[in-house]
Amino acid sequence: xxxxxxxxxxxxxxxxxxxxxxxxxxxxxxxxxxxxxxxxxxxxxxxxxxxxxxxxxxxxxxxxxxxxxxxxxxxxxxxxxxxxxxxxxxxxxxxxxxxxxxxxxxxxxxxxxxxxxxxxxxxxxxxxxxxxxxxxxxxxxxxxxxxxxxxxxxxxxxxxxxxxxxxxxxxxxxxxxxxxxxxxxxxxxxxxxxxxxxxxxxxxxxxxxxxxxxxxxxxxxxxxxxxxxxxxxxxxxxxxxxxxxxxxxxxxxxxxxxxxxxxxxxxxxxxxxxxxxxxxxxxxxxxxxxxxxxxxxxxxxxxxxxx
Numbered sequence: 001x002x003x004x005x006x007x008x009x010x011x012x013x014x015x016x017x018x019x020x021x022x023x024x025x026x027x028x029x030x031x032x033x034x035x036x037x038x039x040x041x042x043x044x045x046x047x048x049x050x051x052x053x054x055x056x057x058x059x060x061x062x063x064x065x066x067x068x069x070x071x072x073x074x075x076x077x078x079x080x081x082x083x084x085x086x087x088x089x090x091x092x093x094x095x096x097x098x099x100x101x102x103x104x105x106x107x108x109x110x111x112x113x114x115x116x117x118x119x120x121x122x123x124x125x126x127x128x129x130x131x132x133x134x135x136x137x138x139x140x141x142x143x144x145x146x147x148x149x150x151x152x153x154x155x156x157x158x159x160x161x162x163x164x165x166x167x168x169x170x171x172x173x174x175x176x177x178x179x180x181x182x183x184x185x186x187x188x189x190x191x192x193x194x195x196x197x198x199x200x201x202x203x204x205x206x207x208x209x210x211x212x213x214x215x216x217x218x219x220x221x222x223x224x225x226x227x228x229x230x231x232x233x234x235x236x237x238x239x240x241x242x243x244x245x246x247x248x249x250x251x252x253x254x255x256x257x258x259x260x261x262x263x264x265x266x267x268x269x270x271x272x273x274x275x276x277x278x279x280x281x282x283x284x285x286x287x288x289x290x291x292x293x294x295x296x297x298x299x300x301x302x303x304x305x306x307x
Contacts, residue, residue: 073157074105075185076136078128079144080121082113087144087238089282094147096285104155107136108287114275115293117304122197122207123294126270129191131277131290139191140165141184145238148183150230158185160223162215167224170234180215180222181208182235193218196267202296202304213261271295 077095081088092108099106109132111124125141132139138157146166153165166182168175174182186194194214201207215222228234275291296304 070103070105071156073138074107074136075099075155075157076128076132076139077106077108077142078111078125078132078139079109079142080111080113080119080124080128081144082119084144090238091144091147092282092287093285095142096287098148098151099155101151102155107132108285110287110289112289112291113294114291115295117294117296118202118306119204120199120202120294120304121204122201122211123199123270123272124292126196126199126267127272127274127292127294128290129188129196129267130270131274136188138185138187141186143182146171146182147236147238148234149236150228150234152228153225153234155185158187158190158223161221162186162190162223164222164224166235170225170228170231172232172235172237178209178212180212190218190220192267193220194266196270198262199265199270200262200301202301210261214266217261271297 077099079088079091088110092110095108096106109128111128113119113124125139129139140155143166148165154163155165162180163185164180164183165185168177168179171179171182194211194217197207197214198210201210212222272295273293275293276289277291278289280287280289298304
């Protein structure tokens with residue numbers, strides 16, 4: 001008899017074996033769910049508010065180029081990033097499935113800042129725009145710690161103007177009317193019309209407020225979701241401020257400069273080098289990681305470094 005059967009005394013009929021297999025299968029699924037789900041306490045008994053590695057799930061099929069139901073447009077999902085790997089492991093497979101279900105052709109770009117300067121979200125988005133290729137015709141400026149929960153949120157081509165998916169009445173944290181952060185969609189033409197984002201914002205915050213002024217200055221009409229009834233439960237915010245401190249320090253003249261409109265800089269003067277470009281898969285979801293070295297003129301923006 002097979003070695004497995006020798007572990008059990010006596011003779012086993014087919015029905016008890018079936019029940020045993022069913023029980024073992026259920027136990028395996030339960031273990032997998034508890035060990036890889038983003039819910040519950042983190043390993044080691046410490047609930048840090050950070051998602052665990054997401055459970056593997058079948059990736060949505062890649063659309064054939066001739067499939068009309070997916071539409072003609074292709075989205076470049078631009079994700080500024082630095083050392084937030086737990087959030088990244090949850091974000092990439094989740095967004096790939098979310099956009100696949102909505103039949104949005106897309107490519108996820110992880111814009112990983114690897115230099116020694118302070119984090120610059122706006123410059124990373126500028127770089128992502130320039131490096132995203134000609135096969136994408138619109139972008140999503142997307143925070144890595146914000147997951148859309150409502151399937152009615154629109155990620156389609158924003159032909160009529162910039163579309164702020166994470167609008168103030170839906171975002172779990174930021175509710176002022178000029179807020180355009182979190183998730184913002186633009187056609188590439190409209191982003192060029194704004195000359196991208198200002199490169200002067202090192203550290204956390206204010207670059208979105210300056211970009212709101214650029215949108216208005218370019219004569220573009222900002223649009224936001226309508227008919228979404230889930231309120232502040234529309235998104236899952238993965239960031240835990242107690243565990244991961246934001247770089248909100250203001251250095252030298254930065255405190256005054258942060259409220260000014262940058263009328264000269266943007267796409268035209270972002271300075272960077274791509275250290276490496278890697279295509280990889282996270283739980284079956286494809287993405288491209290760009291390791292980016294930003295450059296800073298310390299005479300222009302001395303607050304790019306803590307030194």
